[in-house]
Amino acid sequence: MRKATVTVGLLADPGLPAEVARDLVEELPDALREHVSDGVAWQVRLRCEPLVLDEDGNIPIVELARRERQRRECDLMVCVTDLPRHAGVRPVIADLSRTHGVALASLPAIGGIRLRAQLRKTLLHLAGELGRGTVLPEHVIHTPAAGPIAPVRLVDSPEDGIDSSLALVGLRGQLRLLFGMVRDNRPWRLVPSLSRALAAAAATAAFGVFYGSIWAMSDALSPTRLAVINLFAIAAMVVWLIAHNDLWERRRRQPRGENVLYNASTVATLSVGVACMYALLFAVVVLAALAVISGPYLAKTLGHPAGFGDYLMLAWLASSMGTIGGALGSSLESEDAVREATYSKREQERRARRRRDEETGSAEQEAA
Numbered sequence: 001m002r003k004a005t006v007t008v009g010l011l012a013d014p015g016l017p018a019e020v021a022r023d024l025v026e027e028l029p030d031a032l033r034e035h036v037s038d039g040v041a042w043q044v045r046l047r048c049e050p051l052v053l054d055e056d057g058n059i060p061i062v063e064l065a066r067r068e069r070q071r072r073e074c075d076l077m078v079c080v081t082d083l084p085r086h087a088g089v090r091p092v093i094a095d096l097s098r099t100h101g102v103a104l105a106s107l108p109a110i111g112g113i114r115l116r117a118q119l120r121k122t123l124l125h126l127a128g129e130l131g132r133g134t135v136l137p138e139h140v141i142h143t144p145a146a147g148p149i150a151p152v153r154l155v156d157s158p159e160d161g162i163d164s165s166l167a168l169v170g171l172r173g174q175l176r177l178l179f180g181m182v183r184d185n186r187p188w189r190l191v192p193s194l195s196r197a198l199a200a201a202a203a204t205a206a207f208g209v210f211y212g213s214i215w216a217m218s219d220a221l222s223p224t225r226l227a228v229i230n231l232f233a234i235a236a237m238v239v240w241l242i243a244h245n246d247l248w249e250r251r252r253r254q255p256r257g258e259n260v261l262y263n264a265s266t267v268a269t270l271s272v273g274v275a276c277m278y279a280l281l282f283a284v285v286v287l288a289a290l291a292v293i294s295g296p297y298l299a300k301t302l303g304h305p306a307g308f309g310d311y312l313m314l315a316w317l318a319s320s321m322g323t324i325g326g327a328l329g330s331s332l333e334s335e336d337a338v339r340e341a342t343y344s345k346r347e348q349e350r351r352a353r354r355r356r357d358e359e360t361g362s363a364e365q366e367a368a
Contacts, residue, residue, distance in 0.1 A: 208318025
């Protein structure tokens with residue numbers, strides 16, 4: 001007897017959600033057969049497009065599901081977004097509408113460690129929940145693969161058309177969401193957008209390589225003091241980038257907790273990005289110091305035998321000086337970099353895109 005076919009539509013935001021979904025799409029049919037139901041034939045179709053927001057800041061997944069049903073492209077639908085979602089004050093892993101056969105998975109809440117494996121488990125869990133009692137025969141439903149990592153609680157959703165939400169609870173859940181947001185921003189990718197700042201920092205750090213007074217100062221400072229200077233330099237650059245690019249979230253329309261979360265993720269993202277730039281600068285300065293300053297000459301200037309550790313201390317101070325110098329006047333060099341550094345910019349873009357789409361649709365109807 002031929003099995004019925006159940007088609008799962010995956011609709012993923014561009015960027016990290018699309019990349020992870022592409023990695024999973026080929027293996028999901030077999031995983032669904034193994035962990036959800038072997039009584040049907042599974043198909044998974046992936047489409048990548050930005051998930052726009054309505055004026056309330058929600059992704060209208062019920063509307064998206066109706067559109068897909070009209071096209072007859074899928075029986076169940078799971079959207080994957082890179083935006084954080086909330087049910088009250090609780091971070092949400094996923095929203096479910098069993099009536100409409102649609103769910104929305106939030107990548108940041110799924111976590112920042114083993115993201116591919118965690119998203120796979122979440123998708124299997126959601127497909128099983130959406131299909132239970134509808135497109136899946138009850139007698140062949142298996143126990144779904146383990147759902148998202150605890151602590152997770154099923155809560156009622158305040159959104160129309162959404163039955164329930166999988167929400168994180170407690171401080172651990174909030175920290176997991178924050179870590180996931182920073183991971184989703186991929187802060188190491190900010191380094192190319194800081195190339196001008198890196199060039200200015202390298203030019204300033206060169207003074208530390210060529211001037212003996214800087215050598216003596218690095219020799220006199222303790223590692224603890226150098227570490228404090230290092231942290232101050234990174235903090236100064238982060239503060240400048242936030243102020244210069246207007247990345248601080250001040251809007252009052254959102255709950256205060258969400259503003260705090262968005263600002264914390266922006267600070268953490270930029271801190272990691274600047275730290276990556278600092279590490280690159282430090283490596284360059286160490287190589288420059290080894291190439292320019294001979295060991296005997298450094299020992300003569302310091303008044304004691306010089307070893308590799310002295311070169312590291314010199315480069316440490318020079319890199320911190322360079323970072324402070326590079327921070328002044330530096331900026332993220334593209335709109336994409338600004339958008340990737342902060343969630344609020346992405347949300348504003350998606351609201352604007354939805355308004356444009358609605359205006360275009362209204363204009364076309366009037367013209368018709």
